[in-house]
Amino acid sequence: MKAEKTIRLSRSRGGASNTALEAWNPTFDALVADLKRPVVGEKDGPYFVRGPFNGTAERGDDHITEANVVILDGDKRIDPETGELQVGAPPPRELHDILREHDIGHVIYTSHSHGLPDKGNRYRVVIPAPIGSERARLQAVVDYVIGILHGAGVMLAPAAENYGWSQAWYLPRTREKDAEFLHFSHHTDHQLDVAAITAEWKRNQTCFDETKVHVHSDRPRDRAGLIGRYVTEHGDLVPIAAMLEKHGYLLRHTGTLNGAPAYRFLAPGSDSGSPGVTLFRAKDGTWRTVSFHGEHDPLRQIDAKTGKPLAHDAFDLFRILEHGSDWKAALRALDPRPVIRVRGGALEKITRQAINALAAMDPPEIFQRGTTLVKVAHLPEAGNAHGVHMPKGSVILQPMDAISLRVPMVRAAIWQKAGRGKREVEWHDTDPSQDIAATVLKMPGEWGDLPVLVGLAEAPILRPDGGLYDQRGYDSVTRLYYEGNAPRISRIKPHDLTLENARAAADYLLKPFAEFPFAAPDIDQAVVLAYMLTLGLRPMLPLAPMFAYSATAPGTGKGLLVEACNLIVRGRDPATMAPASGQGADDEMRKRITALLIQGAASVNLDNWTSAVGGNALNALLTADTWTDRVLTKSQTVDLPNRVTLACTGNNLIVRGDTVRRTLLASLDAGVERPELRAFKITNLAEHILKDRHNLLSRLYFILQAYKAAGEPEKDGQTLGRFEDWSRAVVAPIRWLGMPDPALSQQRLRDDDPETQRLGALLKAWHDLFGDQWVTIKQVMDGAWPREWTRPGDEQGEKREVLRDALEDVATDERGKVSSKKLGWYCTRIHNRVCEGFRLQKDDVPKRKQYRVTQTDHWLD
Numbered sequence: 001m002k003a004e005k006t007i008r009l010s011r012s013r014g015g016a017s018n019t020a021l022e023a024w025n026p027t028f029d030a031l032v033a034d035l036k037r038p039v040v041g042e043k044d045g046p047y048f049v050r051g052p053f054n055g056t057a058e059r060g061d062d063h064i065t066e067a068n069v070v071i072l073d074g075d076k077r078i079d080p081e082t083g084e085l086q087v088g089a090p091p092p093r094e095l096h097d098i099l100r101e102h103d104i105g106h107v108i109y110t111s112h113s114h115g116l117p118d119k120g121n122r123y124r125v126v127i128p129a130p131i132g133s134e135r136a137r138l139q140a141v142v143d144y145v146i147g148i149l150h151g152a153g154v155m156l157a158p159a160a161e162n163y164g165w166s167q168a169w170y171l172p173r174t175r176e177k178d179a180e181f182l183h184f185s186h187h188t189d190h191q192l193d194v195a196a197i198t199a200e201w202k203r204n205q206t207c208f209d210e211t212k213v214h215v216h217s218d219r220p221r222d223r224a225g226l227i228g229r230y231v232t233e234h235g236d237l238v239p240i241a242a243m244l245e246k247h248g249y250l251l252r253h254t255g256t257l258n259g260a261p262a263y264r265f266l267a268p269g270s271d272s273g274s275p276g277v278t279l280f281r282a283k284d285g286t287w288r289t290v291s292f293h294g295e296h297d298p299l300r301q302i303d304a305k306t307g308k309p310l311a312h313d314a315f316d317l318f319r320i321l322e323h324g325s326d327w328k329a330a331l332r333a334l335d336p337r338p339v340i341r342v343r344g345g346a347l348e349k350i351t352r353q354a355i356n357a358l359a360a361m362d363p364p365e366i367f368q369r370g371t372t373l374v375k376v377a378h379l380p381e382a383g384n385a386h387g388v389h390m391p392k393g394s395v396i397l398q399p400m401d402a403i404s405l406r407v408p409m410v411r412a413a414i415w416q417k418a419g420r421g422k423r424e425v426e427w428h429d430t431d432p433s434q435d436i437a438a439t440v441l442k443m444p445g446e447w448g449d450l451p452v453l454v455g456l457a458e459a460p461i462l463r464p465d466g467g468l469y470d471q472r473g474y475d476s477v478t479r480l481y482y483e484g485n486a487p488r489i490s491r492i493k494p495h496d497l498t499l500e501n502a503r504a505a506a507d508y509l510l511k512p513f514a515e516f517p518f519a520a521p522d523i524d525q526a527v528v529l530a531y532m533l534t535l536g537l538r539p540m541l542p543l544a545p546m547f548a549y550s551a552t553a554p555g556t557g558k559g560l561l562v563e564a565c566n567l568i569v570r571g572r573d574p575a576t577m578a579p580a581s582g583q584g585a586d587d588e589m590r591k592r593i594t595a596l597l598i599q600g601a602a603s604v605n606l607d608n609w610t611s612a613v614g615g616n617a618l619n620a621l622l623t624a625d626t627w628t629d630r631v632l633t634k635s636q637t638v639d640l641p642n643r644v645t646l647a648c649t650g651n652n653l654i655v656r657g658d659t660v661r662r663t664l665l666a667s668l669d670a671g672v673e674r675p676e677l678r679a680f681k682i683t684n685l686a687e688h689i690l691k692d693r694h695n696l697l698s699r700l701y702f703i704l705q706a707y708k709a710a711g712e713p714e715k716d717g718q719t720l721g722r723f724e725d726w727s728r729a730v731v732a733p734i735r736w737l738g739m740p741d742p743a744l745s746q747q748r749l750r751d752d753d754p755e756t757q758r759l760g761a762l763l764k765a766w767h768d769l770f771g772d773q774w775v776t777i778k779q780v781m782d783g784a785w786p787r788e789w790t791r792p793g794d795e796q797g798e799k800r801e802v803l804r805d806a807l808e809d810v811a812t813d814e815r816g817k818v819s820s821k822k823l824g825w826y827c828t829r830i831h832n833r834v835c836e837g838f839r840l841q842k843d844d845v846p847k848r849k850q851y852r853v854t855q856t857d858h859w860l861d
Contacts, residue, residue, distance in 0.1 A: 004027060005027065005028070006025040006026065006027055007025065007026060007027070007028065007031060007068050007069065007128050008023075008025055008051060008052045008066070008068050009023075009024045009025065009026070009048055009049065009050065009051060009052065009068060009069065010022065010023060010024055010048065010049045010051065010052055010053050010057075010059075010064070011024040011046065011047065011048040011049070011171075012046060012047055012048075012059065012168070013046050014046070015044040015045055015046075015047075016044055016047060016168050016170075017044075019058045019059040019060070020057060020058060020059075021049070021053050021057045021058060021059055021063075022057065023052060023053075024048060028105065028128060028187065029187075031107060031126070031128075032107050032185045032187075034171065035107050035109045035126065035171070035172055035183070036109070036172070036183050036185075037172065038109075038172035038173055038174045038181045039171070039172065039173050039174075040173070040174055040175075040176060040177050041173055042112075042173075043112040043113070043170065043173060044170075045170060045171065045173055046170070046171045047168040047169055047170045047171060048168075048169055048171065049064060049166050049167065049168060049169070050064070050067045050068060050069050050070075050071060050131075050138075050165075050166075050167070050169075051064045051065060051066045051067045051068050051069075051131075052064070052065055052066065052068075053065065059166050059168065060166055061165045061166045063166070064165055064166045065133060066131065066132050066133045067129075067131035067132070067133075067135075067137075067138050067165065068128065068129070068130060068131060069126050069127060069128050069129060069131075070125075070126075070127040070129050070131070070138070070141050070142055070145060070162075071124060071125065071126050071127075071161075071162065071167070071169055072124070072125035072127075072142070072145065072146070072156065072159075072162055073124065073159040073161045073162055074089035074090075074092065074095070074121065074122065074123040074124065074125060074156055075087075075088070075089055075111075075119070075121075075122050075157075075159065076088070076089060076156075076157035076159070077089055077090050077155050077156060077157055078150075078155040078156075078157050078254050078261075079155075085157050087118065087119065087120055088119065088120020088121050088122075089120065089121040089122065089123065089156055089157070090121065090154045090155065090156055091121060092108045092110065092121060092123045092182055092184060093182075093184065094154045095108060095125060095149060095154060095156065095184075096108055096184035096186070098148065098149055098152045098154055099125075099127070099145075099148075099186060100186045102148055103186075103188050103190045104127060104145070104148075104186070104188070104190070104192065105127065105128055105186055105187060105188040105190070106125060106126060106127045106184075106185065106186050107125075107126045107183075107184070107185045108123055108124070108125050108126075108182070108183065108184040108185070109123060109124055109172050109181070109182070109183045109184075110122060110123045110172075110180065110181055110182045110183075111123055111124060111170065111172075111173075112170065112173045112174065112175060113175075114179075114180065114181075114182070115179065115180045123182070124169060126169075127141075127145065127192075128191075129141055129191070129192045129194055130191070130194055131194060132194070134198070135163075135165055136198065136201075136202070137194055137197075137198045138163060138165070139163050139201070140194075140197050140198040140200075140201035140202070141192060141194055141197055141198070142158070142162045142163060143158075143201060143253050143255075144192075144197045144201065144274070146158050146252075146253055146254075147252030147253040147264065147266070147274075147275055148252070150251050150252050150253060150254065151250045151251065151252045151266065155254075157254070158253075158254065158255065197274075200274035201274060226331060226334045226335050227315045227331075227334075230314060230315045230318065230334055231286070231313050231314050231315050234314045234315075234318070235286060235287055235313060235314040236287060237261075237279070237281075237287055239314065240279060240287050240289065240314055240317060241263065241279060243314075243317050243318070243321060243322075244265055244277070244279065244289070244317070246321075247268070247321045248267075248268030249265040249266065249267055249268065249277060250265060250266045250268075250275075251263055251264075251265055251275075252264050252265060252266050252275035253275055260280070260281040262278055262279065262280040262281075263278070263279040263280075264276075264277065264278050264279075265277040265278075265279065265289075267291065267293045267296065267297040267299070269296040269297070270293055270294075270296070270297070276291055276292040276293035276297070277289055277290070277291045277292075277293065277297070277299060278290055278292075282311065286313050287313070287314070288311040288312055288313050289311065289312050289317065290309050290310070290311040290312070291309065292309060298320050298321065298325070299312060299317075299320060299321075301320075315330070318330055318333075335414070337357070337411075337412065337413050337414045338353065338356075338357050338360075338413050338414070339413070339414045339416060340353045340354060340357065340413045340414065340415050340416070340432075341416045341417070341418070341427060342415060342416065342417045342430065342432075342433075342436075343417075343418060347436070347439065350436060351436060351439050351440050351443065352448075353413070354409055354412070354413065354432065354436060354440055355440060355443070355446070355447055355448055355450060356448065356449070357409070357412035357413035358408060358409065358412045358440075358450055359447075359448060359449035359450045359451070360412070360449075361408075361411070361412050363473050363474060364450075364451045364474050365408050365411065365412075366400065366405070366408050366412075366450060367397075367450065367451050367452065367453035367474070367481070368444070368447045368450045368451070368452055368453070369397065369452070369453045369454075369600075369640065369641065370444075370626065370638055370639035370640045370641060371444040371637075371638050371639045372399050372400070372444075372598075372638055372640075373399070373400045373405065373440075373441060373447070373450070374397040374398060374399050374400060374453065374600070375397070375398050375400060375408065376395060376396075376397060376398075376456070376481055377395075377396055377397070377398040378393055378394065378395055378396070379391075379392060379393060379394045379396060380392070388575055388576070388577045388592055388595065388596060388601075388604070389575060389576045389577075390575045390599070390601070391572055391573045391574075391575070393572060394572065394575065394601075395456055395458065395483045395600075395602075396599040396600055396601070397453070397456065397598070397599055397600030398599075399598060400441065401441070402434045402435075402437040402438035402441060403434060403437070405437040405440065405441060406431060406432050406434065406437050409432045409436075409437060409440075410431060410432065414429065415429065415430050415431060415432050416428060416429055416430060417430040451474055451476065451479070452479050453474070453479060453480070453481060454478070454479045454480055454539065454641045454643060455480055455481075455538075455539040455600060455602070455641055455643030456480070456481050456483060456539065456600045456602050456643075457475075457478075457480045457481065457482045457483065457539045457602075458482075458483045458485065458486070458569070458570040458571065458572070458602050458603075459486050459535065459536045459569045459570060459697065460482065460486055460489055460536075460697075460701065461475055461478050461480055461482055461539070461540070462536070462537065462540075462701060462704055462705075463475075463477055463478060464478075464540075466705060466708045466709075468489060468701065468705075469482060470482070470484075470486070470488060470489055471484070472484025478539070478540055480539045480540070485571045485572075486570075486571055486693075486697055487693055487694035487697060488694075489697060489698050489701050490694070490698040492702060492705060494709065497702075497705060497706040497709035497710070498706065499706070499710065499736070499737075501702070501706065502702065502703050502706040502707065502736075502737060503737055503738065505699035505700075505702045505703050505706075506529060506699070506703055506737050506739070508695070508696070508699045509529065509532070509568075509696055509699045509700055509703070510525055510528065510529065512564055512568075512682065512685060512688065512689055512696070513525065513528055513561065513564065515680050515681065515682065516557055516561055516668060517556065517557075517668050517669055517670040517671065517675070518666065518667070518668060519667035519668065519669045520667065522739070522740050523666075523740045523742065523744055523745050524666040524667060524668075524745070525666075525739070526734055526739045526740045526741070526742040526745075527547060527664045527665065527666040527742045527745050528561065528565065528666055529734055529739070529742075530547070530664065530730050530731065530734060530742040531547045531562075531565050531645075531647065531664075532565050532568060532569050532700060533700065533703075533704070533729075533730045533733070533734075534547070534645050534726070534730055535565060535566065535569040535570060535602075535603060535645050536569050536700060536701070536704075537704075537729050537730060538602070538643055538644070538645045539602070539643045540729075541643075541725055541726050541729060541730075542625035542725060543622070543623060543624075543625060543722060543723050543725065543726060544622075544645060544646075544723065544726045544730075545622065545662050545663055545664055545720065545723055545726065546606075546618075546622055546646040546647065546648055546659070546662060546663045546664070547645075547646070547647045547648070547663070547664050547666070548613070548647070548648045548649075548650075548653055548655055548663050548664065548665045548666070548749070549561055549562060549647065549648070549649045549653075549665075549666050549667075549668065550649075550650060550651070550652060550653035550665060550666075550667050550668070551649075551650075551651050551652075551667070551668040551669070551670075551675075552651070552652060552667075552668070552669045552670070553651060553670065553673070553675055554651055554675075554676070555674070555675045555676025555677075556668040556669070556670050556675045556676075557668060557675070558649040558650075558651075558668055559605070559607065559608070559649050560685060561666075561668070562574060562605050562647045562649060563686065564685055564686070564689055566603055567686055567689045567690060567693070568689055568693060568696045568697060568700070569697065569700065570602065570603060571690075571693065574603035574604055574605045574647065575596065575601050575603065575604045575605070576604070576605045576606075576607040577592060577596075577604055577605070577606050577607065578607065578608075579606070579608070579609045579610065579611060580592070581611055585615065586615045586616050586617050587617075589615055589617040589618060590617040590629060593617060593618075593621050593627065593629075594627065594629040594630075594631065594638070594640075596644060597627050597640040597641075597642060597644065598631070598638065598640060600643075601644055602643065602644060602645065603644065603645045603647070604644055604645070604646055604647070605646075605647045605648070605649060606646065606647070606648040606649070607649055608649060608650060608651075609648060609649070609650040609653065610650060610651075612654040612655065612656040612754060613648050613650070613653065613654065613655045613656065613659060613663075614655060614656035614657045614658070614659035614660075614755075615659070618659055619657075619658050619659055619662065621642065621644075621646070622646065622659070622662040623662065623722050624642055625641065625642055626639055626640065626641060626642060627639070627640045627641075627642045628640075648663070653665075654752055654753070654754065655749045655752075655753060656753055656754055656755045657753070657755040657756075660746060660749045660750055660753045660755075660756065661720075661721065661722075661746065662722070662723075663746065663749055664742050664743065664745045664746065665745040665746065665748050665749050666745065667748065703733055703737070704733060707732070707733040707736055710736065712728075712732065713732075713736055714731075714732035714733070714735045714736045715728045715732045717731075717732060717735060718741070718743075719731070720743045727743070731743060756835060758806070758809045758810050759810070759830060759833070759835045759836075760835045760836035760838070761802075761805075761806045761809070762803075762806040762807070762809070762810055763835055763836060763838035763839075763840060763853050764836060764838060765799065765802045765803040765805075765806045766780070766803060766806075766838075766840075766853045767838055767853040767854075767855065768799050768802070768803075769783055769784075769796075769799045769800065769803050770783065770852070770853070772852055772853070772854055773852060774843060774850040774851070774852045775850060775851060775852065776848055776849065776850055776851075777820050777823055777824045777827070777849070777851070778820065780803075780807075780823070780851075781807075781818070781820050781823070783800065783803065784800050784803045784804045784807055784818075785800075785804065786800065804818075807823060810823070810826050811823035811826055824849070827840060827842070827851055828842070831851070834856055837855055837856060838853050838854070838855055838856070839853065839854055839855075839856050840852075840853050841853075841854060
């Protein structure tokens with residue numbers, strides 16, 4: 001525009017209540033000058049309107065003949081993510097730079113309330129433009145300018161005053177002399193093409209008229225509600241706007257429709273500069289887009305029946321913009337499951353496809369465990385079965401059967417069966433049959449890539465390379481499933497992994513046990529630490545011993561000690577198993593063990609045992625990395641990985657026989673008659689542990705990582721027989737800390753073992769009577785019960801009497817008599833075993849077996 005050209009306006013020298021107008025025809029330079037000089041005073045004062053008046057010199061829409069400036073009221077901004085209005089306009093300098101970049105002449109000046117704490121930026125933007133008398137042209141140019149600002153990221157909120165035909169605009173005023181007043185202007189000869197802007201605006205106004213668009217599009221049958229689910233999850237304003245912007249659509253304007261914000265975008269490739277895509281909330285509440293651009297815009301689609309533009313929801317955008325309008329490709333992207341078609345004569349192929357589909361599930365859901373397929377589950381309530389109590393929330397492994405496997409098979413694949421259509425065979429969705437599921441279950445060894453699950457980890461997994469796996473889910477490296485209920489372990493700096501810090505970590509870890517009355521504190525605390533380390537590492541160890549906790553009286557805290565260790569490492573109580581007694585106790589124990597391992601129990605406490613702990617089933621469990629047994633009530637044999645950690649509690653607990661060398665012992669002795677009445681500094685140990693579990697568990701893993709960083713210096717030391725891997729993983733770090741070897745606690749069990757005592761008595765009595773000579777079982781029996789009795793007081797007679805008592809303890813049969821057959825079986829079982837300094841040796845001579853007892857200095861158990 002040229003400086004000498006005037007701009008036809010009107011103004012009033014009074015306040016807003018004074019509607020009398022006078023002509024005001026400044027040049028652009030004069031307008032800039034007048035809007036640059038603020039007057040100090042109240043807000044109300046002289047003002048101007050956007051055009052000249054007719055014969056009636058009074059402010060009113062009917063009296064203003066035309067508009068010659070666009071005026072934007074700057075007092076609010078739009079949050080670009082939520083579309084919500086916020087107090088305070090964008091900085092005026094940003095608007096000035098953008099308008100100048102587009103060579104749009106303008107004046108910007110701040111208003112009376114600018115800079116107040118609760119107001120922010122407040123200003124007016126005045127742009128000369130030959131609007132004329134058509135009011136729609138004013139709205140078109142206002143929308144056009146705001147669209148330019150929004151496209152540049154300056155989200156000035158449109159105000160209703162912008163479109164007011166006779167709106168009064170105050171001339172510059174400030175609250176006080178020193179109040180901030182900002183002023184920007186740009187001169188140009190360029191003039192906005194109001195006619196072209198208005199024509200494009202009118203073409204796009206149908207975007208805001210929902211009756212002129214078709215809001216429903218024909219779709220194929222929605223398998224499993226995929227489309228509806230996608231619209232629910234991605235159909236809000238923010239994700240739809242993000243998808244548009246991802247594909248190059250530029251936000252140019254914000255308005256309202258149906259009581260909600262409506263957004264107009266410029267399509268990529270448009271040369272009109274007018275935003276032809278509207279994002280609005282339809283009357284049914286669904287956010288949709290509609291395009292009035294040309295054919296260059298893929299969103300410009302017309303309904304064939306109504307001839308109206310199609311309004312697209314979130315799935316339509318996903319289909320059109322992400323998948324080139326291909327329905328099948330879009331649905332495959334939402335549901336990548338493979339298709340399995342069920343037809344006769346293809347059972348082998350179908351089962352192979354089913355196994356592959358289950359194996360491809362990410363994250364995995366079905367696992368092969370020994371000869372069974374299982375999934376991870378949780379007990380909704382505490383459970384009692386086969387004498388075992390499982391706490392509420394316990395993570396378990398649920399074996400799959402032909403019914404329960406069908407649901408994962410549906411989640412893993414789309415199942416279809418053939419149906420006869422009008423012209424050709426049509427495939428329809430169906431469910432896998434129980435026969436197919438049963439066939440899959442009967443194919444151990446052919447489960448291919450189905451992940452192998454060794455066990456459940458309820459504490460973070462320390463991998464063999466020293467790395468820590470602490471994300472909930474399946475770890476393919478260790479083939480364990482981490483439950484993920486533990487707090488995140490603190491990350492450790494390598495230079496902190498020192499022996500001194502590891503000892504401090506052990507001290508901190510044992511603090512919760514400071515008030516337990518350990519009979520031998522050093523060795524007992526080493527056993528407690530070994531138990532906690534075992535609970536953490538057991539899923540990766542093939543074998544581990546049992547941990548026995550014995551007290552001299554009830555109420556001493558042996559059960560609480562086991563619970564506390566489990567809370568630190570696992571975050572929950574162990575499963576508990578009551579004693580099995582009477583005839584068939586060992587068989588009952590075997591059944592319970594099988595039930596436990598089927599569920600994948602990680603920790604079990606044999607609680608409050610009053611009888612001697614031991615037996616074939618328990619011994620087998622402690623020395624078997626795989627447990628084989630028949631499932632109760634089923635003619636099915638299972639092979640199950642064994643990763644359970646066993647504890648045992650009792651008062652004056654006795655462990656018998658071979659179980660002794662498979663067990664460690666910690667003893668408690670409060671030294672008072674009523675230990676349950678003692679007072680403690682930590683009144684609620686479980687609550688204390690759970691509050692501090694993050695620090696306690698972090699210390700546990702610090703010890704292990706520090707030991708590994710030190711080069712595992714004790715790993716080649718003495719190991720416990722049958723538990724070599726466990727000794728290197730658990731005992732070696734404890735010895736490295738300077739604590740006693742927890743395996744030394746076994747001596748106390750040996751001293752109290754009734755079987756060891758009976759064996760020792762037999763070997764000594766045998767040697768006292770026969771010396772080192774070889775004898776048969778018959779000769780032993782004849783020696784103990786000779787045909788001719790010796791006189792009382794005879795030394796040989798006394799030795800025979802002692803031997804008779806020892807034989808009665810080990811070889812009495814069901815009739816209450818000493819059996820030579822049972823004695824022979826007993827001697828076969830214990831030959832070469834050393835006890836109390838004696839060893840029974842066996843010599844298989846032709847047609848008979850001979851035995852002798854010799855003294856030895858080697859105490860090997």
